[in-house]
Amino acid sequence: MALGLQAARNLLTVDPEAAGQLLDRLRAETDQRVEHVRDLARGLLPPVLGERGLAPALHELAHRYATSGLAVEVAAVPLALPEPVATALYGIVSEAVRNAQRHSGAVTCRVSVDRGPEGLVVRVVDDGRGVPAGTPAGVGMQSMRERAEGIGGGCLVGPGADGGTAVVVRVPADRLPPDPLPEVPVASTVPAPAGSVGVGS
Numbered sequence: 001m002a003l004g005l006q007a008a009r010n011l012l013t014v015d016p017e018a019a020g021q022l023l024d025r026l027r028a029e030t031d032q033r034v035e036h037v038r039d040l041a042r043g044l045l046p047p048v049l050g051e052r053g054l055a056p057a058l059h060e061l062a063h064r065y066a067t068s069g070l071a072v073e074v075a076a077v078p079l080a081l082p083e084p085v086a087t088a089l090y091g092i093v094s095e096a097v098r099n100a101q102r103h104s105g106a107v108t109c110r111v112s113v114d115r116g117p118e119g120l121v122v123r124v125v126d127d128g129r130g131v132p133a134g135t136p137a138g139v140g141m142q143s144m145r146e147r148a149e150g151i152g153g154g155c156l157v158g159p160g161a162d163g164g165t166a167v168v169v170r171v172p173a174d175r176l177p178p179d180p181l182p183e184v185p186v187a188s189t190v191p192a193p194a195g196s197v198g199v200g201s
Contacts, residue, residue, distance in 0.1 A: 001030070045090065049090055053078055054089055054090060055079065058090070058093060072111065073108065082177065088150055091143075092155060095143060104128025104164065107128075119172040120173075121169070125166045126164045126165050131157065151171060
């Protein structure tokens with residue numbers, strides 16, 4: 001970039017038109033580089049993922065898209081997940097949301113995380129134009145599938161029930177820590193006052 005700017009400076013007095021064309025090319029290249037850096041930054045793992053877990057990290061991801069024209073809605077309760085699982089799932093969701101924002105024309109993208117007896121299901125569904133039939137899997141789709149397979153799960157990308165695109169990740173229960181049992185309230189017994197007589201005695 002510095003060499004290009006120096007060349008444009010040298011051309012200013014000799015060939016202003018050529019200098020202008022060179023500056024236009026440099027501007028276009030700068031825009032491409034900025035977008036590349038943004039992609040890299042979005043792919044980095046946020047500190048909140050390691051500190052507080054997947055659900056808070058997904059809410060933070062949604063907040064980052066607030067001014068992008070894509071409303072990201074997250075429905076996820078805090079879960080105790082192994083670090084490799086949380087990292088892989090965050091990477092998949094991040095890639096899916098980025099694809100929705102850049103390629104689908106979507107206005108809304110919904111992210112849900114549900115834990116059931118059979119395992120964990122993560123869904124990212126947008127209301128965009130969807131993936132045309134026969135579209136080959138790009139680098140982003142391939143990376144999502146590889147991340148899911150790396151934690152013993154699977155990732156499917158296809159049309160959503162109401163249009164748009166749905167990314168569904170399933171992680172089997174045997175790859176997750178045991179689901180904690182719900183706490184059962186313990187009935188407390190209040191002793192009767194001294195000298196009281198029970199009914200029927």
